[in-house]
Amino acid sequence: MEQIICKNLSFSYPLSDSNTLESINFSIKKGEFVVLCGKSGCGKTTLLRHLKKELTPAGKRSGEVIFNGAEISTLGDRDAASKIGFVMQNPESQIVTDKVWHELAFGLENLGEDTASIRLKTAEMATYFGMQDMFDQKISELSGGKKQMLNLASVMVMNPEIIIFDEPTSQLDPIAAGNFLTAVSKINRELGITVVMTEHRLEEVFSCADRVIVMDSGRITIDCTPDELSEKISGTDEFVKLAMPASIRIHSQLSKGKSPLTVNSGAKWLSSLFEEKKLETTRIEPKEFEIKSNAIEIKNVFFRYEKNSTDIIKNLSLDVPEGSIFAVMGGNAAGKSTLLKILSGALKPVSGKIKIFGENIKKSGASVVAMPQSVEALFTRKTVREELAEMKASAEKTEEVIILTRIAGLLDRHPYDVSGGEMQRVALAKLLLKDPGILLLDEPTKGMDAEFKTVFAEILYKLKSKGKTVVMVSHDIEFCSVCADFCTMIFDGAAACVRDSNSFFAGNKFYTTSANRLSRHIFENCVTDKDVIELCKKNLK
């Protein structure tokens, strides 16, 4: 049964000449899991908002959106609120109340349910999502992943038939994102709730999605099953290719036909490719990096937040070579962000020494700048141009940085009005105007789609070629594997080891890229798609 039907939907925002949505036609069956993908700014969010009555944007609209057989705007307010759920990107700003139990009850209070039924329904949801332990907690004490899970639960408690997700995991770390997507696919499978989701991380949703819809500048370009999409992937544009799971990306470069969708099936396919063949080269040599001097030297640093609390950083020693891109990885609360704050001088270590370019940290001054995790904190002006002017750099320098970070088209926009990936680049531009020797980045790829990541990596390469040192704290394994020269893992307040990125990821079993996981039984040291494709091509000749 068709639950949602879009017929010839076109839409333009007020004061805009062009249509944001252009004759959209699709239908969604009850219980389907539909993934919607496309570049940022292609109209995904606008389309999703048309599926939720309360959030439908104002503007010129033609065509129909039909929910359960009736035009969506004729749906009663009560049904519109409870039957269609909507989960947004930012975990924090969707939350209304201060306690977990109250947030769960919020929607039911609005529907005017009585105390007894609210008690039962919140209890049921808290149990289903395993939230009993945090039922009484203050929401401000929860991690981002838990907050987003709570947002899902407080929509679920209203008993929706369909839930719409607008990039729900873009602000989460990979493990929290994985948990979240597992929960989503669970409610889809077990409760038959229809799911419509936009998502960058296709790697994980691909295997549980029934259908993939690709959008480009307001139109639907592809609408098919993941299997079918993997077949015609070579005919699509760059964005779609980059967003695909590693197994499809590698497969599409080497052969035609149906691709394996998961790491497991990708590994099997790779084995079958080289069955009964003698392999010439099975190893990629790590990129050489000549260490001249160290930009940062950390020796036996200890840190804790309060006098009597436990140490967050314990006896940490680390050398960061000058001119390298250095990735610091590790789980939540391992001390990564604390380390960055110590390096930027925002926090003082309890004991130990830190030298920046051979000098004591206090004297180094402006040669270190740090980009915060939520870059919005850097913006205080009305336009991007004013933001840059605030740094008081010369006109030539400003021009150079604008070209480097590719933000020339954004100068007259409000810094909050640009997309996530662009916002990161504006923030980066602002920092580069200080002409720092060392750049500290905290989760720079958060909220970026695959294409923006490629651009961002290119910018980092350019900075490196100019002799700048980049230290980034990141959860993004794929990005670090492509971009970083050195990687280290912080665990329990100390750095586990420092290796070049190839040997680092090749040495890990779980904490490594999909390309590595699907090729490790045949090839050594292959970490990126490029490595795997290169070796395959060599051996297949």
Place this chain on the structure above:
Amino acid sequence: MKSAFCRCHPAVNLIFFGGVIVFAMLLNHPLFLGISMLSSLAYAVKLKGKPMLKTFFLFLFPLLIGVTLINALTAHYGVTKLCTLWDGNSLTLESIVYGAVTGALVVITITWFMCWNEVVTEDKFMHLFGKRMPHLALLVLMVLRFVPLYINQLKEVMDARKNAGLESEGKFAKIKNACHAVSGVVTWALEHSIETADSMKSRGYGLKGRTSYSRFTLSPADITMVAAMIILITVIAAGKIFGSINASYNPVIRLSGATPLLIFTAAFYAFYCFLPIFFDIEEEIRWNRLYAKT
């Protein structure tokens, strides 16, 4: 839980604290003030532990002395002259005593409110006042959530600017820098509140007939407590009305003597003021007895 009384229904807490505050105002007889002060301090120490003793000696006790002194030096009523002050006014016993009584009243009120803060959490407060005005209650709740959120963001912005090398020297430049930070926070807050509003709308906020959910239910112990408090309050109020407890300090100190009625009322008053502590002790005995059995 620091005290079993915290587990009681918010209405029980409200009646109790309402009672002690009102009685403290009405019963300014030294014996009754002493009972109230002792019980409030004892309960505050039970709730907050050792830091409360520090608060008492460093803040509350000096406050009591201070109020006494100010009253003694500025008010000059009373018939019992002790000496003449440097400005020609006289220091009287009545003004000292009345100063001490006022000081005690201030200390008692502060201490009971400290206990209130520990016992009546935001949840309980919302239960007490949210039923009548669900929309206002929600507004208060959102403010409670947003204030720490905004303060935190201001800190983030200041840190971010510092780490970007945007720190400025000089008073004027610093103020300017802070203004930019605040303006950044305001933009951020507006931007995020749009999303919050969307989230509220999409979960049906604004529909007619909003209810206010509360997790509190009346237990038999709560009902017993309410009954006990009503009896105690009635007896104490009767004692006051029938004139057993009178105290006036101007121009002459006149206190009701230790009549049987006064002692009787004082005993009831003490029982009322120490009620949370008795409740805790009762709970503890019951727990220990059950625990010893198993």
